[in-house]
Amino acid sequence: MSISIDPSTLSTHFDSKLAEDKWGRAWTDTDLHRFDEGGEGARYVIDTPPPTVSGSLHVGHVFSYTQTDVLARFQRMCGRNVFYPMGWDDNGLPTERRVQNYFHVRCEPGVPYESGLSLPMADKAVRKEPVRRVSRANFIELCLALTAEDEKAFKGLWQRLGLSVDWSLEYSTISPDSRRLAQWSFLDLHRRGHVYQVEAPTLWDVDFRTAVAQAEVEDRPKKGAFHNLRFGVEGGGGFVIATTRPELLAACVAVAAHPDDERYKELFGRRAITPLFRVPVPIFPSPLVDREKGTGILMVCTFGDATDVQWWREEGLPLRQVVGRDGRLAPAEFGSEAFPSLDAEAANRYYQGLAGRTVREAQRAIVEMLRDPAGAAAGHGEPPLAGEPEAIEHPVKFYEKGDRPLEFVSTRQWFVRLLDRKQELIDAGERVRWHPDFMRMRFRNWTENLQLDWCISRQRYFGVPFPVWYPLLEDGAPDHSRPILADERSLPVDPLTDVAPGYGESQRDQPGGFTGEPDIFDTWFTSSLTPQIATGWVGAPERHKRLFPMDLRPQSHEIIRTWAFYTIAKAWLHEETIPWRHVAISGWVLDPDRKKMSKSKGNVVTPMHLLDEYGADAVRYWSLSARLGTDTAFDEKVLKVGRRLVTKVFNASKFVLAQSAPDGPVVRVLDVSFLARLQETVERATTLLEELDYAGALDAIERFFWSGFTDTYVEMVKSRARSETDAEGRASAVAALQLGLKVVLRLLAPYLPYVTEEAWSWGFARTQNAPSIHRAAWPSSEEFARLPSIDGGGAAFDASCAFLEAVRRGKSGAGATVGRHLARLRIAASPATTRLLEPCLVDLVAAARAEGEVLEAREGLEDGSFEIIDLELAEPRPRS
RNA sequence: AGGCGCGUGGCUCAGUGGUAGAGCGCUUCCUUGACACGGAAGAGGUCGGUGGUUCAAUUCCACCCGCGCCUACCA
Known part of the structure; x- marks a missing residue:
């Protein structure tokens, strides 16, 4: 069934903001990206990196998260039931530091709790005052309040970008569920003998006054x-x-x-x-x-x-x-x-x-x-x-977020034993497929060089507490050799407010009584469980079994030694498995001078104004034209290219769908040959996307769309698509145009979700019985199966393109524009090429705005090349 | 110091054992019936250097130079 729309009913230009608003809302309202919990079919499970919600967004976020989204969208169109959650890594030192600065406060455990304390952002006047001391509980409340705000900003950005996240799967690493799982993880590791505590020299940050792990240490000259x-x-x-x-x-x-x-x-x-x-x-x-x-x-x-x-x-x-x-x-x-x-x-x-x-x-x-x-x-x-x-x-060794050199200080800390499992962890890393493959070396290199077990205790406040108490001896000193572990059914616990099993609250901090462990976990101790948090793990063992190990872990390369490493370690220690089958490592966005963007350098580019100026699809285009693992200098020119592509999709769709003809099969050689090339593009793009090479696929799709479809094929069949005399040819042209567009739109849909959805809605949504392009089936060879077979496949189309190019060159050389009519045109080509083009010639002559017999065979010319023998411009036609 | 990656037109980046690609920028031209948020044509590169393998190297190998990152280096 062919479509015919009245283009005058559509706006002249694509309004990205309007489209983002309209389709964003539609996708939410229809739960378009919802994972089907009960679905029996093939699944695709993603372990989304939970961003640290530190309040500031920059283009690096947009960049890497969009690269994950395109894969999610591709898999969904391929019919897989996509599990695509989003989390927020809200606990940890970055948050504490932000809260300290934002409210101008410090946490002081001895200070009494102030009920209902809520503070505004500290202004200049407040900052001149001495820092306000607040209780631990108040401090944690402030952290929770501020991260909730920050998460809203992040979610807003993600939705504007069109990330096809299933928001019903949203989680945060400080939520009760995450705390429960992190504590459960600790108890399980303890049960298996993988954790120990010891009083020993530990890397210590004297400003944050906490121990840190080897993975968080960096050398500075x-x-x-x-x-x-x-x-x-x-x-x-x-x-x-x-x-x-x-x-x-x-x-x-x-x-x-x-x-x-x-x-x-x-x-x-x-x-x-x-x-x-x-x-x-x-x-x-x-x-x-x-x-x-x-x-x-x-x-x-x-x-x-x-x-x-x-x-x-x-x-x-x-x-x-x-x-x-x-x-x-x-x-x-x-x-x-x-x-x-x-x-x-x-x-x-x-x-x-x-x-x-x-x-x-x-x-x-x-x-x-x-x-x-x-x-x-x-x-x-x-x-x-x-x-x-x-x-x-x-x-000199520094904590990566610290300002003064680290000291070795002998303190009591909890550790996860890793050094005796190096080889197992290296092997686990080898079983994961890294994209690009050389990133595997980073993991291997780090694991081989590991010097210390994982120090997991932090002497901080906003994080997941250890589910541990200690008995107090008669002299009031804690007996660390006999830790009291929480009952796993009671998780999550806070040992500073919850009572140790077997004791009463009156015995807290009394000789002969108990005391709670004041330390919290290293943030990575919880974030290394994102696959388990997302699946539900111990709370939902059946679901966990279905979803774990996951398919894809996207992340950036600087956290291979932390996030990837710890996650692999946890999966191995808990379940002797790998957490995911594929890791996709995104590169960095560098500033235009190829320097890393960082707040301290002041060269960070924020994304919102870019979305306003170029539109989400164009910003996505920029992100998706960068290959995995490759650092990319921020370059606004690429955004312009993206915007141009969006415009072209909009206009080409409008044109194609405005053509009308009675339904009929694709029969003409040119049409079939064009579609043969398109089919090859589909196959190539599909193969590349399956290998996570979204950038290579985009290159192939874009190239064909531009130079195969809009620049050439559309021009070649314009005349026939409106023919009053050739009904069969007109039907063939319109059918081929519409099939071409229908395929190309879907190829581009994961990249440019807004403009493709818009164009899809003009007709295909109805004829294809797919209200959203994002739930339409990914193009496949079957769609081309009913075409007649022709000799040479795409060869006739290639030759036609070369012919058109020769004509354009000739016209331009004669100082004329493409649209100029020709009084006379004679072109020579090899006998084989002449034969090949014979059935396409009517279209080509029309596209050249010439008349009569224009092509003649001449021996000695290379196949596919053309020589203009004679070209004479017609008198310019007056505008009617 | 070791490892990994990179070095291709002015810029950003593809790519390949056989004649070097795109976009931007630049030059010339065009309001043609989808599109000026467009379009056509053109100029522009000894593919970092030196050797080697090969009939043939920008592509494979070795060495070197430059850049980036990872790891190590606190006496």
Whole structure:
């Protein structure tokens, strides 16, 4: 059944805003993207990345999320029952920091709860006041309130973009369901023996005052200096060590040099004496020492770096923790058992000038002390500082969201044991298909280099609490060796308000009673469960079984070591499986100078004005023309190209559907040949999309739409589609045009959902019995099956295009426009090409605006090439 | 330092063992009956460098240079 619309009833231009509003609402009202829970057919299950709702949106969000959406839409049109949820990762430090700044507050657990506290955004005046201290419960309420706001903004953007998310599957990582699953995960890992707690040196951020995991650590180049310090040796003599951290001298517990280093060999086994504090420490050999670095001999402290921690363990060294959790030097009593000294009085005098100071301040202070000869290890002689500090630049470990270097601080933390499962995790990573494939290396590389088990406890507030209490001994100290775990039926629990099993509230924090674990989980401990949260997992085991492992995990490459890694680890530890079969890694959006966009650089592009200016379809086009895994410089030109394509789809649809003819089969060679090329495009695009190469598919579709359909075929059959004399030819042309459009619109639908839906609604929605193009079937070869067969397939169409091109070139060379009529036209082609074009010639002559016999065979010409023998313009026709 | 990726017209990016592609920008031209939020034609590249394999290399291999990222590097 062919369609004929009156184009004058349609607007001249496509109004993207109107369409977005109209169709966005229609899709919501009809539950168009709803996953069919009871559906028996093939499913396609997506583990959508829950964005951190930090309040700020940028084009990077648009970019990667659209790349997922196009795959979801493709799969849905292929008839799969698509499970496409959206989550919000709302808990964690970024949120806490945003809430602190937004309301100008700090969480202070000791402060009493203020019922009904709600604060406005802090203005300038408020910011000048001292920070407002609020209780933990109030702080959490503020976090929840602000993230709810932020989530609204994100959801608005997603809907405007046309993400075909099933919003009934929306979740957040702080919701009661997520808390329950995260706590259940902890209990399960505990049951399986995968978690442990230990008091041990841990990477510690002194500003956030929390432990952090290896995955959240990054190195930053920092200026520092080698300080050469003279150490004494018991029984006389001395040597010079080099250190970048002289402020840790009081924490020195040993001295080490390379076992083969002739300079220091005779020192091994003897004891060194530190300057200022005059602490005797062992001198031991270690192959880990680099003879070339510094002076080749170094001091071992509590703790300057990871090697110090290693030596502390291996050599059984004592603990002298001088850097406190707040980043200041803690009090120390020299002459005590922990801090021995040959001259305790002098040591304490020196240390008094350091205690309470920050690490930076302490370094400045101690360097001055070290210039005093009285500080020498022997109590006299040369000053401990040999020469001036030598400035160097070296990498320093920072928490990725922190501002001051991390310290190793010995604290009690919970860990998930991973180091003994490296190989299993690497193998699991190999069983997942990575797109592009080389991203697999990132995962492998990271896993192989893993140094520490996963520290999952954070000394923070807005997050999922550990479902754990501890008994209090008679002296009131908690007994961490006997944690009381929550009953899994009681989850989620908050041990700070819920009572430990077997106790009464009156026993909280009383000797002989219990105390709640105040720590919360690392955010990744919960976000690594997004597949399980989305499926329902323990609460819905049957559903979980149906949906897990999932099909697709889209994400960006910088979080392979966190999100992908932890998610694979969790799935392995809990169920000995992989969480998903495919991972699609999106690239970054870079600024036009190819620099990473970041708030601190101030080069972030926000998306809303782009949607207003170019329309959602054009913005999607920009996102979808970038290949997976490839970083893309933001370029507004591509948005313009997208908008041009949208316009073209709109106009071409209008034209095609305005043609009318009685129903009839496609019979003409040109029409069949055109459709043969289209069919190839369908096959190619389908193959590429199945391989997640949406950008390659778009390229193929767009190229055909533009140069095969609108620039050429439409022009070739314009005349016949309106013919008053050739009824059969007219029917064939209109049928082919409409079939072509019907196919092309569906090919473009996942990319440009709004304009294709609009055009679809003009007729195909009715004739195809598919009210929405997004639930219409993806084009397949079957639709081309009833066409007559012709020799050469698309060859006649290709030759026709080349013919038209030659004519246009000729006209342009003669200074005429495409539409100019020709008084005379003679073109030569090879005999084979002439034969091939014979059945198409009527159309081509009409399209050329010529008359009569125009094509003649000539030996010696290459097949498919044309030579203009004669071309004479007709007199310009006056406009009627 | 190791690994991975990238280097193609002014710009953004495709692509391929056999004559180099698109869009933008640029030049010239056009309000033709879907479309000026359009259209036609044209100029513009020794495909980072050097070797090698091959009848043939921009494509495969080796080395080098430049850029980016990941990992390691706090004495």
